[in-house]
Each structure stands twice: as structure tokens, then as C-alpha cells.
Amino acid sequence: xxxxxxxxxxxxxxxxxxxxxxxxxxxxxxxxxxxxxxxxxxxxxxxxxxxxxxxxxxxxxxxxxxxxxxxxxxxxxxxxxxxxxxxxxxxxxxxxxxxxxxxxxxxxxxxxxxxxxxxxxxxxxxxxxxxxxxxxxxxxxxxxxxxxxxxxxxxxxxxxxxxxxxxxxxxxxxxxxxxxxxxxxxxxxxxxxxxxxxxxxxxxxxxxxxxxxxxxxxxxxxxxxxxxxxxxxxxxxxxxxxxxxxxxxxxxxxxxxxxxxxxxxxxxxxxxxxxxxxxxxxxxxxxxxxxxxxxxxxxxxxxxxxxxxxxxxxxxxxxxxxxxxxxxxxxxxxxxxxxxxxxxxxxxxxxxxxxxxxxxxxxxxxxxxxxxxxxxxxxxxxxxxxx
Numbered sequence: 561x562x563x564x565x566x567x568x569x570x571x572x573x574x575x576x577x578x579x580x581x582x583x584x585x586x587x588x589x590x591x592x593x594x595x596x597x598x599x600x601x602x603x604x605x606x607x608x609x610x611x612x613x614x615x616x617x618x619x620x621x622x623x624x625x626x627x628x629x630x631x632x633x634x635x636x637x638x639x640x641x642x643x644x645x646x647x648x649x650x651x652x653x654x655x656x657x658x659x660x661x662x663x664x665x666x667x668x669x670x671x672x673x674x675x676x677x678x679x680x681x682x683x684x685x686x687x688x689x690x691x692x693x694x695x696x697x698x699x700x701x702x703x704x705x706x707x708x709x710x711x712x713x714x715x716x717x718x719x720x721x722x723x724x725x726x727x728x729x730x731x732x733x734x735x736x737x738x739x740x741x742x743x744x745x746x747x748x749x750x751x752x753x754x755x756x757x758x759x760x761x762x763x764x765x766x767x768x769x770x771x772x773x774x775x776x777x778x779x780x781x782x783x784x785x786x787x788x789x790x791x792x793x794x795x796x797x798x799x800x801x802x803x804x805x806x807x808x809x810x811x812x813x814x815x816x817x818x819x820x821x822x823x824x825x826x827x828x829x830x831x832x833x834x835x836x837x838x839x840x841x842x843x844x845x846x847x848x849x850x851x852x853x854x855x856x857x858x859x860x861x862x863x864x865x866x867x868x869x870x871x872x873x874x875x876x877x878x879x880x881x882x883x884x885x886x887x888x889x890x891x892x893x894x895x896x897x898x899x900x901x902x903x904x905x906x907x908x909x910x911x912x913x914x915x916x917x918x919x920x921x922x923x924x925x926x927x928x929x930x931x932x933x934x935x936x937x938x939x940x941x942x943x944x945x946x947x
Contacts, residue, residue, distance in 0.1 A: 563819060563823075563842075563843050563846065564822070564843065564846035564847060564850055565667050566599055566602075567599075567853075568660075568667070568850050568854075569656050569659070569660050569665065569850060569853075569854040569855060569856070570850070570853040570854055570855060571855050572601075572853070572855075573601075574599040574600065574601035574602055574853070575599050575600030575601045576599065576600060577596060577597045577598060577599060577600065578600045578603065579593075579596040581600060581603050581604070582607075582874060582875075583595070583603075583606075583607050584607055584611060584613075584874060585606070585607050585610040585611045585612070586612075587610055587640050587641060587841070588606060588607060588610060588845065591841060591842075594839075594841065594842050595842065595845070598842075598845075598846070601853070602846070602849040602850075602853065604867055604868075604871045605848075605849045605852050605853060605863075605864070605867055606845045606848065606849050607870075607871065607874075608863075608866070608867035608870050608871070609622060609633070609636050609845075609848050609849065609852065610636075610637065610639075610640060610845070610848070611870075612637070616633065617633065618632070618633045618634040618637075619632050619633065619634065620632060620633045620863075620866075621633075621859055622636050622851075622852050622859070622863055623636070623652055623851045623852055623854075623857050623859070624857065624858040624859045625652050625655045625656070625714060625856055625857065625858070626655070626712055626713075626714050626856075626858075627858060628712050629648060629651050629652050629655055629712065630648070630652075631646075631648055631649055631652055631851065635648055635649060636649070636848055636851075639815070639844040639845070639847060639848045640844065641840065641841045641844065642811055643811055644734070644811040644813075644814060645736075645811075645814035645815060645818075647676075647677045647680075647729065649814070649818075649847075649851070650676070650677055650727055650736065650814055650817060650818060651676040651677060651678070652851055653818045653821070653822075653847065653851065654674040654675060654676050654725075654727070654821065655674075655676075655712075655713065655714060655856070656850075656851065656854050656856065657672075657674045657821060657822065658673060658674050658713055658714070658715060658717065658718075659713075659714045659715045659854075659856050661673065661674075661715075661718060661721075662715035662716060662718060663715065667822075667823075668823070668825045670722055670723060670825040670826065671718065671721040671722045671723070672721050672722065672723040672724075672725065672825070673717065673718050673719055673721040673723075673724055673725070674725045674727075674821055675706065675709060675724070675725065675726045675727065675776075676705075676709045676727070677727055677728065677729055677736075678705040678706075678708065678709055679702045679705045679706065679726075679728070679772065679775075680728050680729040682698050682701045682702050682705065683702060683728065683768070683771065683772060683775075684729075684730075685698060686698050686699070686702075686771075687764075687767065687768065687771060699775065699778075702775055702779075703775075703779055703782065706776075706779055714856050719780060719783060719785060720780075720785050720787075721743075722742070722743050722744050722826075723740055723741070723742055723743070723744075723824075723825070723826060724740065724741040724743075724776060724780075725738055725739075725740050725821050725824075726738065726739045726740075726741070726772050726773065726776055727817050727821065728768055728769070728772055730764065730765055730768055735754075735765070735813050736813045736814040736816075736817040737750065737751065737752040737754075737765055737768075737769065737813065737817060738750075738751040738752070738817050738820055738821060739751075739768075739769035739770075739772055739773045739776075740824060740826075741773055741776060741777070741791055741794070742794075742826050743787060743790075744826055745826060746790070746794055747794050747795055747796075747797045748769065748770065748773040748791065748794045748795070748796045748797070749797050749799050749826075750765070750766065750769045750796060750797065750798045750799060751799055751801075751817070751820040751821075751824060752765065752798070752804070752813070752816070753801075753803065753804055753805075753812065753813055753816035754804060754805075754813070755800070755804040755805050756798060760798040761796070766796060766798070769796060770796050773791055773794070773796070774791060774792050776788070776791065777789065777790070777791025777792055799824075799828060800828070801828060802828075812840055815840065815843060815844055815847065818847060819843065
């Protein structure tokens with residue numbers, strides 16, 4: 561079984577598990593039996609997301625939350641086994657968790673709120689300066705990034721929560737972890753997949769968690785939440801989960817961070833053993849499908865339409881066909897779709913080697929940022945009932 565609940569943040573019917581369903585994507589087909597209990601629609605979406613045949617448009621937007629945070633296909637590929645996830649994947653996960661808390665659809669009912677990674681660059685700059693005996697006045701910049709995050713929240717942001725989660729990217733820029741301010745226990749609780757033992761308090765990861773938690777307490781006070789004054793007096797505690805280990809070399813820290821945010825409610829839990837690579841592969845794929853299928857995904861219907869066409873053609877060609885052969889099959893319906901309608905009346909021509917119509921028009925996109933600075937044109941396709 562997987563770890564991400566079925567239909568997390570998704571109200572549409574996803575079918576029943578189908579162990580015989582074909583995977584064309586190599587990274588999924590290697591361990592096909594692992595996905596036997598995955599719902600049919602989720603399994604088809606996984607196959608569509610991770611397929612890397614030459615017909616795929618790697619810039620296709622698969623997730624767009626609030627027309628501000630988005631995940632193109634090539635960033636979603638960072639959820640493949642052994643790849644470090646990009647910041648925008650974690651940011652969109654935080655947006656989804658916030659929305660579920662507000663809409664009372666989260667699997668854990670303890671009041672919680674989740675921040676993005678947007679503060680990480682500025683915090684790294686402040687801490688780097690401190691290590692060199694310098695002081696820079698960039699604290700307001702951190703507050704500004706948190707203001708932008710709360711303003712971009714799809715639902716009213718619930719800052720006055722029992723648990724406040726602050727994911728961060730470390731100063732060496734290669735490790736994700738999360739500081740959780742627990743107003744119930746009166747602690748700042750450090751959530752990580754690495755094992756530090758008694759050496760934790762002297763690590764840069766402890767200093768990072770302490771710093772962002774203290775700043776968050778100050779930020780809460782600036783927003784009129786007086787309990788934030790207590791945070792600087794909270795002890796920093798390394799929560800030692802059973803799956804922590806010193807030898808983690810598969811770049812899974814970002815995935816652990818997302819799973820900790822999903823499942824942590826103030827107590828240690830033992831519900832999975834992701835130290836095995838094959839299980840982590842399942843968890844990664846579940847996260848990807850959950851982000852696409854969520855009700856707040858503005859491009860979900862467009863992606864499902866293209867995924868449905870892809871999987872129907874796959875069914876017609878049979879289990880022996882490769883992805884590239886599916887694209888080259890005569891009468892392939894996706895290549896006959898010449899234009900699609902946009903709300904501002906733009907007609908997007910067919911791309912010669914694109915499997916799907918592009919679901920966003922973006923002039924430039926720094927990899928992994930997840931913020932759209934240029935105009936974003938969301939494709940509107942008619943909702944279709946999936947068979």
C-alpha cells in the first residue's frame with residue numbers, strides 16, 4: 561500500500577485498483593506490482609506524468625495553483641527515483657495542504673499551517689554573513705516573502721495554528737528539512753530524514769531551524785498573534801523517526817519533507833518504511849498524481865483530457881507497444897488536435913512533436929522557482945467524462 565491517502569484533495573472519482581493496467585513509462589514499469597493497489601485514474605496519470613518519449617512536451621504545465629505557483633512536466637520529473645525535487649513541487653504541496661486544512665478535508669484535523677521555501681535564499685544570505693562575522697539587514701525581506709506567500713494562499717491563511725511548518729533548503733543547498741513550531745508542546749520540532757545523534761545541536765541544520773523558527777515567531781507578533789513571543793523560548797528538539805539513517809544518498813530529503821508535513825501532528829509516527837528504494841518510488845509517484853488531481857489545480861481538466869487520450873491510444877495499441885510507438889500509430893488522435901481555445905481568444909497551433917497542446921504560455925521560466933512573472937495563459941478544455 562502507498563502512504564498518500566486515496567483522493568487526497570480530490571473529489572472526482574478515480575476508479576478502482578487495476579493490477580493489470582499497463583505502464584509504458586520505464587521508471588514505473590520496473591516495479592509494476594508495487595502499484596497494484598493504486599486507483600486506476602491515478603495510475604494512468606502517473607504514466608502520463610513520467611513518460612519521457614520524444615513526443616512529450618516537457619514544458620507542459622501539469623499543475624497550476626492560483627495562477628501563481630505551477631509545475632511544468634520537466635519539474636515534475638524531479639519526483640523520479642533518486643532525483644532531488646525542485647522547490648516549486650514542495651511549494652505547491654504546501655499550498656494544497658493549506659487548502660485542505662481550511663476546507664476541513666485534511667487527513668489530520670490538528671490545526672496546522674504550511675509555509676513555502678521562498679525564504680530560503682534570503683535566510684541563507686543572512687546566515688552566511690553571520691558565519692563571516694557580518695551583519696546584513698535582510699530580515700524585512702524574509703517577512704516580505706512570507707507576506708507574499710500568505711497573500712497567494714488559495715484559502716484564507718490560518719497563521720494562528722497549533723502547528724506551523726517551515727520547510728527550508730540548507731545553506732549548502734542540497735538538503736531539505738522542516739522546522740515545526742508546536743504551540744501545544746512548547747517546542748520547535750525539527751523534522752528530517754537524517755540521523756544526527758547527540759551532535760544535532762551543533763549542526764548547521766539546527767542553526768537554520770532555530771533561526772527560521774525565531775523569525776517566524778517575530779513575524780506572527782507583527783501580524784498581531786501574541787503567542788509568537790513565546791517561540792524564542794521554545795527548545796529545539798530533533799524528532800527521531802525510526803526511518804532516520806546516516807546513509808541517505810538518493811536525494812529523497814525533499815520527499816521526506818513533504819511526507820512529514822502531510823503526516824506529522826505533533827507526535828512521532830511509524831506508518832511506513834521508506835528506507836527501501838522501491839517504496840520511495842511509489843511515494844514519489846503518489847505525490848505527483850495527487851498534485852495533478854487536486855481540486856485546486858486550474859489545469860486539471862486539460863491534463864486529464866490529454867492523459868485520457870494517451871491512455872486510450874495505449875489501450876488500442878496493446879501492451880507490447882512502447883511509448884514512442886504509441887505516438888507514431890496511424891490515426892493517433894492527439895496529433896489531429898490543431899487548435900485549442902483560450903479565454904482571451906488566442907489560438908495555439910499544433911506543435912510538430914508535441915504530444916499535447918501546451919497548457920501554458922510562458923516567456924521564460926527559471927527551473928524550480930515555480931513563480932510566474934510573465935502572463936500565464938491557462939488552457940480551457942471542455943470537461944470530459946473519463947471512461
